[in-house]
Amino acid sequence: MTTPTFTPRVFSGIQPSGGLTLGNYLGAIKRFVSMQDEAFETIYCMVDLHAITVWQDPADLRRNTRELAAGFIASGISPEKSILINQSQVPEHAQLAWIFNCVARMGWMKRMTQFKDKAGKNAEAASLGLFGYPALMAADILIYHATHVPVGEDQKQHLELTRDIAAKFNHDYDVDFFPLTEPVIEGAATRVMSLRDGSKKMSKSDPSDASRINMTDDADTIAKKIRKAKTDPDALPSEAEGLADRPEARNLVNIYAALNDQSVAEVLRDVGGQQFGAFKPLLAELAVSKLSPISSEMARLMADPSEIDQILKRGARQARDITAPILEKTYEIVGMVR
Numbered sequence: 001m002t003t004p005t006f007t008p009r010v011f012s013g014i015q016p017s018g019g020l021t022l023g024n025y026l027g028a029i030k031r032f033v034s035m036q037d038e039a040f041e042t043i044y045c046m047v048d049l050h051a052i053t054v055w056q057d058p059a060d061l062r063r064n065t066r067e068l069a070a071g072f073i074a075s076g077i078s079p080e081k082s083i084l085i086n087q088s089q090v091p092e093h094a095q096l097a098w099i100f101n102c103v104a105r106m107g108w109m110k111r112m113t114q115f116k117d118k119a120g121k122n123a124e125a126a127s128l129g130l131f132g133y134p135a136l137m138a139a140d141i142l143i144y145h146a147t148h149v150p151v152g153e154d155q156k157q158h159l160e161l162t163r164d165i166a167a168k169f170n171h172d173y174d175v176d177f178f179p180l181t182e183p184v185i186e187g188a189a190t191r192v193m194s195l196r197d198g199s200k201k202m203s204k205s206d207p208s209d210a211s212r213i214n215m216t217d218d219a220d221t222i223a224k225k226i227r228k229a230k231t232d233p234d235a236l237p238s239e240a241e242g243l244a245d246r247p248e249a250r251n252l253v254n255i256y257a258a259l260n261d262q263s264v265a266e267v268l269r270d271v272g273g274q275q276f277g278a279f280k281p282l283l284a285e286l287a288v289s290k291l292s293p294i295s296s297e298m299a300r301l302m303a304d305p306s307e308i309d310q311i312l313k314r315g316a317r318q319a320r321d322i323t324a325p326i327l328e329k330t331y332e333i334v335g336m337v338r
């Protein structure tokens with residue numbers, strides 16, 4: 001059998017499980033934007049079905065989905081260049097996920113660290129959906145035959161599972177139908193850490209608002225959170241090796257580098273030797289200058305969400321032109337009578 005060539009196609013998604021954070025922006029959205037101008041078809045998704053794997057108030061979910069779409073558009077994702085969707089309007093995601101539930105093995109799923117982190121000590125009370133989350137994520141990607149997935153570092157394990165599912169499906173049915181998708185984990189801030197604890201990733205669902213910068217925070221709030229960010233008493237080093245055992249310092253320098261499109265080495269050439277009292281105001285000023293145009297555009301878009309709803313509806317129609325034939329072919333391969 002000849003190996004098919006797949007159209008270079010990017011898929012990625014973010015959960016509308018809260019407001020967008022600087023971690024989502026630097027780890028994912030910035031790369032989503034740049035990939036639009038490379039040789040890829042791009043599809044970006046508000047993964048609302050993923051969000052309900054933990055409880056979401058329905059009104060909040062609706063608002064967060066629209067606000068996330070506003071965040072994508074305000075950050076530079078163009079509905080003319082990319083297909084923008086919310087997952088639940090493209091039913092083939094969930095339909096393929098069922099097939100993948102029957103391909104993925106319990107042993108594979110039990111190794112997923114995100115489930116262990118999110119379910120915590122009380123795993124018996126976690127939803128079945130939270131456990132099955134990675135199979136739905138594999139379906140999100142493979143229902144488009146996506147070849148590349150830009151994500152933050154925390155999603156690496158789920159992308160390996162996506163490749164395992166594709167490979168097992170292809171093997172079991174003796175086809176070359178699903179591509180082995182490549183993760184795209186690039187940049188100075190693939191893992192932005194909490195501002196309160198350098199060992200935890202910045203997360204929209206962290207109970208402490210001071211742990212994260214939200215894309216909708218105003219200039220004063222951003223400056224205050226950076227001023228209060230946990231650091232150590234030493235001055236910044238002049239070379240990256242000097243950050244090795246200083247997670248909080250490393251995090252702030254990584255954030256600066258990613259926001260300013262510089263490498264860590266370039267940043268440290270300029271700020272090495274400075275105390276945090278001098279560096280934090282620079283970082284705050286940079287963050288405000290990059291984020292405030294995005295938050296004002298988000299506010300403008302949210303003032304009339306009907307424009308967002310139209311974009312998502314159109315996106316779903318475009319998406320289904322790709323997903324419906326792939327689902328049909330999958331059912332045929334599996335042996336469903338059509």
Ligand code: AQP
Pocket residue numbers: 013014015016017018021023024025026027028150151152153154155189190191192193201202203204205206
């Ligand atoms: N701290 C982070 N640093 C770099 N990238 C990050 N991402 C998330 N947090 C960071 C990337 O953002 C994309 C969307 O993530 P998600 O919302 O689907 O789920 P998540 O990774 O679980 O994000 P959160 O903010 O932690 O959400 P909650 O709190 O609801 O679980 C992914 O590409 C992710 O890598």
